[in-house]
Amino acid sequence: MNTFARRLLAPFLFLMTAGYAALALAQALPGGPAQPVLTTPHVRAELVAYAPQGVAPGQPLWVGLQIQHQPEWHTYWKNAGDSGLPTEMHWTLPPGIDAGDIDWPVPHKIPVGSLANYGYEGTVLLPVPLTVSPDYRPAPLARSLPVRLQASWLVCRLECIPEEGTFTLDIPLNGSLALSADAFQAAFDARPAPLPDAGAVTVEGDRLQVRLGGLPAEAQGRMLEFFPETGELIRNAAVSGRDWTQSWQGATWTASVPLDPQRAVSPSSLPLVVALAEPRTGEVPRAWRVDAPISGTWPGPAAARAQVSPALQAALAENSAAGGPVAGAPVPTTMPLAGASFALALAGALIGGLLLNLMPCVFPVLAIKVLGIARQAQDHHGHRRAALAYSGGVVLSLLALGAAMLALRAAGAQLGWGFQLQSPAVVAALAALFTLIGLNLAGVFGVGRLAPDAVLNLQARRPLVNDFLSGVLAVVVASPCTAPFMGASLGLAVTLPSAQALLLFAVLGLGLALPYLLAGFVPALARALPRPGPWMETLQRLLAFPMFATVAWLVWVLGQQAGIDGAGALLALLVCLAALVWAFSLAGRARLIIGGAVAAITLAVAGAIGGNIVREAPAAAVASADARWQPWSEGRVAELAAQGRPVFVDFTAAWCVTCQYNKKTVLSDPEVLAEFDAKRVVTLRADWTRRDPAITAALAALGRSGVPVYALHMPGQAPRIMSEILSKNELSAALARL
Amino acid sequence: METGKKDMSTVSSSATRSLRAARRARAALTRASRRAIMTAAVALGATLLAGSPAHAAPAIGQKAPDFVATDTQGQQHRLSDFAGKFVVLEWTNPGCPFVQKHYDSGNMPATQKAAASRGVVWLAINSTERAASDFMQPAAMAAWMQERKGVPTAILMDPDGTIGQAYGARTTPHMYIIDPKGVLVYAGGIDSIASARQEDIKTATNYVNQALAEAFGGKPVSAASTRAYGCSVKYKSS
Numbered sequence: 001m002n003t004f005a006r007r008l009l010a011p012f013l014f015l016m017t018a019g020y021a022a023l024a025l026a027q028a029l030p031g032g033p034a035q036p037v038l039t040t041p042h043v044r045a046e047l048v049a050y051a052p053q054g055v056a057p058g059q060p061l062w063v064g065l066q067i068q069h070q071p072e073w074h075t076y077w078k079n080a081g082d083s084g085l086p087t088e089m090h091w092t093l094p095p096g097i098d099a100g101d102i103d104w105p106v107p108h109k110i111p112v113g114s115l116a117n118y119g120y121e122g123t124v125l126l127p128v129p130l131t132v133s134p135d136y137r138p139a140p141l142a143r144s145l146p147v148r149l150q151a152s153w154l155v156c157r158l159e160c161i162p163e164e165g166t167f168t169l170d171i172p173l174n175g176s177l178a179l180s181a182d183a184f185q186a187a188f189d190a191r192p193a194p195l196p197d198a199g200a201v202t203v204e205g206d207r208l209q210v211r212l213g214g215l216p217a218e219a220q221g222r223m224l225e226f227f228p229e230t231g232e233l234i235r236n237a238a239v240s241g242r243d244w245t246q247s248w249q250g251a252t253w254t255a256s257v258p259l260d261p262q263r264a265v266s267p268s269s270l271p272l273v274v275a276l277a278e279p280r281t282g283e284v285p286r287a288w289r290v291d292a293p294i295s296g297t298w299p300g301p302a303a304a305r306a307q308v309s310p311a312l313q314a315a316l317a318e319n320s321a322a323g324g325p326v327a328g329a330p331v332p333t334t335m336p337l338a339g340a341s342f343a344l345a346l347a348g349a350l351i352g353g354l355l356l357n358l359m360p361c362v363f364p365v366l367a368i369k370v371l372g373i374a375r376q377a378q379d380h381h382g383h384r385r386a387a388l389a390y391s392g393g394v395v396l397s398l399l400a401l402g403a404a405m406l407a408l409r410a411a412g413a414q415l416g417w418g419f420q421l422q423s424p425a426v427v428a429a430l431a432a433l434f435t436l437i438g439l440n441l442a443g444v445f446g447v448g449r450l451a452p453d454a455v456l457n458l459q460a461r462r463p464l465v466n467d468f469l470s471g472v473l474a475v476v477v478a479s480p481c482t483a484p485f486m487g488a489s490l491g492l493a494v495t496l497p498s499a500q501a502l503l504l505f506a507v508l509g510l511g512l513a514l515p516y517l518l519a520g521f522v523p524a525l526a527r528a529l530p531r532p533g534p535w536m537e538t539l540q541r542l543l544a545f546p547m548f549a550t551v552a553w554l555v556w557v558l559g560q561q562a563g564i565d566g567a568g569a570l571l572a573l574l575v576c577l578a579a580l581v582w583a584f585s586l587a588g589r590a591r592l593i594i595g596g597a598v599a600a601i602t603l604a605v606a607g608a609i610g611g612n613i614v615r616e617a618p619a620a621a622v623a624s625a626d627a628r629w630q631p632w633s634e635g636r637v638a639e640l641a642a643q644g645r646p647v648f649v650d651f652t653a654a655w656c657v658t659c660q661y662n663k664k665t666v667l668s669d670p671e672v673l674a675e676f677d678a679k680r681v682v683t684l685r686a687d688w689t690r691r692d693p694a695i696t697a698a699l700a701a702l703g704r705s706g707v708p709v710y711a712l713h714m715p716g717q718a719p720r721i722m723s724e725i726l727s728k729n730e731l732s733a734a735l736a737r738l
Numbered sequence: 739m740e741t742g743k744k745d746m747s748t749v750s751s752s753a754t755r756s757l758r759a760a761r762r763a764r765a766a767l768t769r770a771s772r773r774a775i776m777t778a779a780v781a782l783g784a785t786l787l788a789g790s791p792a793h794a795a796p797a798i799g800q801k802a803p804d805f806v807a808t809d810t811q812g813q814q815h816r817l818s819d820f821a822g823k824f825v826v827l828e829w830t831n832p833g834c835p836f837v838q839k840h841y842d843s844g845n846m847p848a849t850q851k852a853a854a855s856r857g858v859v860w861l862a863i864n865s866t867e868r869a870a871s872d873f874m875q876p877a878a879m880a881a882w883m884q885e886r887k888g889v890p891t892a893i894l895m896d897p898d899g900t901i902g903q904a905y906g907a908r909t910t911p912h913m914y915i916i917d918p919k920g921v922l923v924y925a926g927g928i929d930s931i932a933s934a935r936q937e938d939i940k941t942a943t944n945y946v947n948q949a950l951a952e953a954f955g956g957k958p959v960s961a962a963s964t965r966a967y968g969c970s971v972k973y974k975s976s
């Protein structure tokens with residue numbers, strides 16, 4: 001080369017390099033000082049793309065934001081959970097290119113104490129599909145598609161930092177951009193797959209029952225995690241196995257998830273994602289998504305009913321003093337029990353049922369059964385069948401009652417045990433029934449002459465039906481006497497899911513029927529019973545009197561509900577009934593004339609004063625006039641608790657025998673009353689004779705659904721519930737602790 | 739069924755014996771022994787109650803749970819002290835960017851001032867645990883509030899998280915409004931746009947202002963339960 005050229009070479013080369021650098025720089029920064037990568041102290045965020053066949057209509061074209069988190073930091077899913085914000089993206093694209101929604105990979109549940117969020121840790125790629133319309137015309141001389149993203153995210157560890165960034169990227173129009181192919185493939189693998197069956201969600205009380213079918217065979221029988229896409233709906237911090245349950249029935253997955261008490265939405269459908277809790281490495285897909293329709297009635301905002309706030313405050317104080325975790329589990333939301341505690345509850349129900357046999361309201365029915373066994377002492381086979389029929393009657397009627405209670409609970413009614421005897425009509429009907437039975441036992445009439453032959457033969461051929469029905473009767477009468485075990489078991493049953501609650505009722509029935517079941521199967525017991533003889537007739541006459549005693553009690557209950565007029569009317573009608581029944585036991589003309597006359601009189605009496613039975617007594621008659629026992633109200637308890645006075649609340653009802661027993665013995669004892677005065681205890685009485693919803697709610701808050709309940713509220717402590725049969729010593733011991 | 743072989747005397751004596759036995763058996767179930775059974779039963783029954791759950795976050799329309807707490811000046815307050823007035827509970831934590839959004843822009847102090855002019859009691863509650871990095875001592879908390887010109891009735895310190903857990907407070911900020919009868923009428927966010935950007939405040943609906951305006955106008959609160967957004971409350975982990 002000659003010297004002239006050599007002298008020009010260097011500057012020429014320099015100019016070429018500079019020019020090329022400038023060109024390259026100009027190409028790399030089309031709009032502004034943005035790059036595809038942003039690094040903050042907490043994340044490294046990068047805009048990536050996947051275009052294996054370049055940019056053309058119908059070809060796959062994906063962009064996405066890849067976030068690499070620092071250890072312990074996380075960003076959020078489309079439903080962030082109890083707090084946090086999902087990552088947001090805004091795209092700037094040339095006309096003809098449209099960006100879809102983020103195709104969220106399945107998240108992780110991130111518990112934060114008693115709260116929970118849904119999000120991502122480590123590295124996550126949030127892919128977004130781009131659609132190229134046929135009208136897309138790239139700019140002249142452009143060889144790439146410029147993509148601009150403005151993204152904002154909330155990254156948290158314990159503290160939260162909102163961050164945002166602007167990213168740009170060029171996707172070559174021809175050629176292939178597959179540098180991040182692996183990352184995109186991993187994101188696609190982590191996407192929830194759609195299910196052909198949309199599933200169903202039902203609102204049941206305070207919970208959602210989720211039912212999904214059509215999950216693939218690889219997923220069946222395995223634990224799943226549950227992610228709702230709608231926020232502010234469920235209690236996100238619910239722990240699997242404790243607060244929410246799941247189960248498989250063949251190919252159908254069901255779950256019971258608690259609602260958030262402060263939920264903000266009542267949607268008609270719930271898009272949700274379920275994911276394998278323990279996926280095997282490389283398992284694809286490991287999550288599925290449906291948009292399930294929701295049916296059922298949402299629990300409405302509760303009317304301004306009383307809740308036991310001092311108990312709550314006291315329980316909170318106790319919890320914080322003990323330093324234990326606050327359960328946060330609502331009462332009375334259904335909360336299934338784990339194996340051991342449920343077994344204990346069942347054992348309690350069994351023993352409670354057994355003890356119920358001893359209660360004064362069951363005893364008369366007991367008496368009838370004794371008679372039955374005595375009559376069939378030699379008939380072992382008959383014994384066994386009778387025992388089974390009776391047990392069947394008891395268990396089935398308790399299950400029916402339990403099912404009715406659960407149905408009413410689902411319908412949101414305020415209900416508690418013993419509801420049958422809160423209705424005067426039911427009390428009157430029971431009184432009539434027992435009167436008839438008493439008259440039959442006393443020999444005033446015989447069933448044989450009342451019923452036509454066909455029915456008689458039916459009875460003879462089907463004595464089992466009688467046993468079954470006497471089982472039903474035992475349950476109907478036993479209900480208001482809550483023995484200690486029954487009280488706790490029932491309070492528990494209200495909070496359990498339907499299946500467990502029904503099982504509890506069934507076991508209770510088994511306990512009630514157990515003595516007769518055993519007597520039927522163990523011949524020794526049957527043999528221990530006396531042989532039939534003339535004494536049986538005496539016994540039969542004798543057993544009429546417990547029947548009449550029960551009638552007297554029922555009339556008294558009605559008197560409490562409907563006043564003296566109602567009780568009087570019932571008595572008059574019972575007299576008419578007795579006369580009627582005797583008249584129909586006569587024969588021939590006497591029957592016609594006397595029977596007709598008595599029937600007419602009965603109708604007249606019923607028309608005249610029968611209405612008194614169902615009319616409610618004036619409130620003054622029902623409330624206690626005793627100055628010592630003040631009427632209970634939620635506000636009063638709160639007021640007294642704020643003043644620092646201990647409060648003793650007697651939850652009672654007129655039809656509850658145990659309550660009356662305690663009222664007349666321990667609670668009227670002058671020594672006990674003196675102790676109340678000495679400790680400045682204020683005594684309140686909550687009368688539940690007429691199904692007061694405020695009292696029902698207060699009972700539920702104490703974990704009970706029946707009466708009696710005796711609660712001693714001590715300032716600064718959780719309310720102490722005494723035993724159902726009060727004892728002086730127990731009460732003194734509790735008061736001594738004040 | 740009678741065999742017919744027995745004579746009347748045997749039958750009657752066995753009958754009398756069995757009747758007497760029955761009477762004795764019944765007598766055996768005296769009050770005392772029945773009580774003994776019941777007491778034993780109760781002891782076992784009590785263990786069933788032991789496992790029963792504690793309490794729930796109140797729902798809209800339910801009674802707001804009472805609480806007692808000390809404020810930054812060292813004075814004790816109970817919710818029941820303010821019976822008869824509207825009370826706003828604001829969960830706050832100065833270290834949270836969302837709280838900063840509303841205080842640095844002046845939005846929360848303005849909402850507090852508007853509430854105070856109606857005679858509404860405003861309790862700012864900090865449930866951050868002592869071990870948290872952004873835990874503030876009462877004096878520092880009071881100074882921060884004064885600097886931002888906030889005018890709550892009191893700033894309550896709840897480092898054990900008792901009040902927060904009782905109300906189910908999840909985020910900072912999380913707002914609750916209690917009516918003069920002590921019933922919860924609002925629970926949710928301060929406004930309608932969930933973001934950490936101050937510029938979103940002017941376009942968002944301030945739910946607390948709206949709810950108080952409706953309540954004082956005698957109308958029911960239209961948006962009673964809304965999305966609460968923010969950082970999670972830093973509860974004490976147990």
